[in-house]
Amino acid sequence: MIEVNKLTFTYAKNALPVIKELSAIFNRGEITAVTGKNGCGKTTLSKLMTGILHPDCGSVFIDGEDISGMNLFAIGQRIGYIWQNPNRQLFCPTVAEEIAFGLRNKGLSDVEISSETDRYLQMFRLAAKKSAHPLLLSLGEKQRLALAAVLSLGAPYLLLDEPTGGLDVRCRRLLGVELQQLAERQNCGVIVISHEDDFIRRFCARKVVM
Amino acid sequence: MILTNLDARVKLLMLVAVSSVALIIQRPLTLAAVLLLTLILLLAGGVDRAKVWKQTRAMLSIIGGIFIIQCVFCRAGLPLITIGDFTLVTTGGLQMAVVVALRLLIIISSALIVLTGEMRDYLLALRWCRLPYEIVYMTLAALRFIPLLRDEAVSIYSAMQMRGYNIKSANWHKRIKLYLAMLLPITASALHKAGQMSIAMETRAFRCMPNRSEWRSLQFSRGDFIYTAIFFVLLIAIIIFIKQ
Structure with missing residues (x-):
């Protein structure tokens, strides 16, 4: 489980804290939604949980390990993170290479990389665009690609910052089903930052309101 | 008077004056004095010390690299450090390295004057x-x-x-x-x-x-005038005094 313990974070000196003494628990095997008003610190929380930002006070534990001593590479082995803006995590020259990037870093063989890449391209309906540059895709396609690239890594936890933003109804449903399967079959802990009540009601087991 | 309240034109004028002096002057002592004046101006003007250090620190490795390159590749003057028959650093090279490093420090510091405004x-x-x-x-x-x-x-x-x-x-x-x-x-x-x-x-x-x-216009106050006058008197005094 991921345990957030009395987190406090302030962006600028002498400013009011964005997050103040926040504590929460995110279990494996279920989807937890994080919701709240605009500007309440949901994205900040996600960045604190993934070590991109460092809290002023408090700590984050992943399966009992404090992340304060870990680098992003080590945290990335435990949590797959999807940014709110997919442009901020797409950097490879083709769609297929974007998915293969993480698989290659995991040390998979060329055959495994190729088959896994094809599987995710099919799953996220990106096979027709496998040679396209990621930045030339539509917003929805970029969102799907970012999801595919992170899901392919198979981290025990997934943190998705507003993943349904650019998705149509069908893709949203497919994503929900895929996340549910990940949580139930692979005991993955999924955390979804979302405003969409419908998505939360349908797919999330618990809700953290900020 | 803190720098934030100073007229933007005065700040730009100071930036141009200090940067120009840094580029024209060749004497390390004069440049050191101009750097000192700029730092006093910043700190007396209410700029956070930590901010000055943070900006300068970020550039220190680049300045250090340029310093070493100047030391090694500028061959003017007398030999200062030699390894066998090879002269590694000359007096002219060291002087040029100090001049270039001081120039960069002045330009970085003077740029901080601009950061105090909108x-x-x-x-x-x-x-x-x-x-x-x-x-x-x-x-x-x-x-x-x-x-x-x-x-x-x-x-x-x-x-x-x-x-x-x-x-x-x-x-x-x-x-x-x-x-x-x-x-x-x-x-x-x-x-x-x-x-x-x-x-x-x-x-x-x-x-x-x-x-x-324009919705708003800049107003040149008496404080701006006094600040500018003091600054230029000091700058000219440094240049003339150290030259003699």
Whole structure:
């Protein structure tokens, strides 16, 4: 489980804290939604949980390990993170290479990389665009690609910052089903930052309101 | 009087004066005195010491690198450090290295004067200098993009690491490849932002009329005049006094 313990974070000196003494628990095997008003610190929380930002006070534990001593590479082995803006995590020259990037870093063989890449391209309906540059895709396609690239890594936890933003109804449903399967079959802990009540009601087991 | 309250025109004038002096003067002692004056000006003007140090520290490795290059490659003067028959550092090389390092430090410090004001004030100040509004506005708008682009670079860098790329264990060849891979999305994002911004501006009547009115204007106060006078007297005094 991921345990957030009395987190406090302030962006600028002498400013009011964005997050103040926040504590929460995110279990494996279920989807937890994080919701709240605009500007309440949901994205900040996600960045604190993934070590991109460092809290002023408090700590984050992943399966009992404090992340304060870990680098992003080590945290990335435990949590797959999807940014709110997919442009901020797409950097490879083709769609297929974007998915293969993480698989290659995991040390998979060329055959495994190729088959896994094809599987995710099919799953996220990106096979027709496998040679396209990621930045030339539509917003929805970029969102799907970012999801595919992170899901392919198979981290025990997934943190998705507003993943349904650019998705149509069908893709949203497919994503929900895929996340549910990940949580139930692979005991993955999924955390979804979302405003969409419908998505939360349908797919999330618990809700953290900020 | 703190620098934040100073007229933007005065700050620009100070920046130009200090930077020009730094580029013209060759004597290390005069440059050191100008650097000292700039630092006193900043600290007495209420600029946070930590901010001055943070900005300077970020450039120290570059300044150090330039210092070493100047020391080694400028061969003027007498030998200072020799290894066998080979002269590693000469007196002229060392002097040039000190001059270049001091110049850079002065330019960085003087740039901090500008950071104490708001962009819109500099826009008015540059307009007062009869520069075309479009060019001034676009230059200052581009400067506002820098923190956004930095954020984007940090995000991409973080995403790479979180997707299993261990930067610490990567060799220099791989690191350069990684930085090059980051360039394209950042450049594309900058162009996209610029395109969006130009559309947004035109929809809000930018350049619609030949003459543009100003909502606010800069006021040159007595304090500004006194501050400018003291600054220039000190600057000229340093140049003349140390020359003698």
